[in-house]
Amino acid sequence: KNVPDKNGNTPLHVAAANGHDYAVRTLMALFAAVDEKNELGRLPLHDAVQNGHVDVVTTLLHGHQETVNAADADGRTPLFIAAATGQSRMVDFLLNNGADLRRTDEFGNSALHIAVFSKN
Template sequence: MARSLRFHESASESKPKLATELNSAWCLPLHLASAEGHHEIVQQLLDVNGDVCEAHDEDGRTPFHLAAMKGRVEVIKLLTRARPESIRQKLGKGDTVLHLCEKYNRLDSLKTLVDEF
């Protein structure tokens, strides 16, 4: 992890555009780091461009949705502080981050969200 983190630090400093590069599933690096729980990388990406919090993947999910679905508490804290309004963004069926925490049985994540607000 330390090696990839060092690589990412230098990449984010020299090529900040990488933070907004989409893959074939319309995922940004922030989507991937949020889903995997790499909170150090999430923070670096937010430092480069906080607007990426609002980006949707091909399924309409934001990095916040993915962190909630996976129960990534530390990432949820970072995203909540960066863009508190993101908690209200809905998926196609109307699910918010709070709904996803309940749906995927991520009670620690739900508690974190309640504590943050």
């Protein structure tokens, strides 16, 4: 069952955040919702990006390409998170999979702004 914890994280969020690709694949096969947001408005995709799990990001995007530009509660997409954490390989991967470089967060910052602010 897709029951969230007190922070709104589903089992898919937890598996994605921890880089457990096999668990992510299994949960998705059991119809876990890849577009379910937690209390911070984050998808499992945001959590996988945050922790640098490219294999999990690949799995989550397969058949759910539209989530690549999903924004969290602050208007930040997975691309913002990758830029903020200095993950150049992840940034390239997300851009090659449809991430919108022109998108801005609720403060008017783009992923490029975030990268500069974060000294990345």
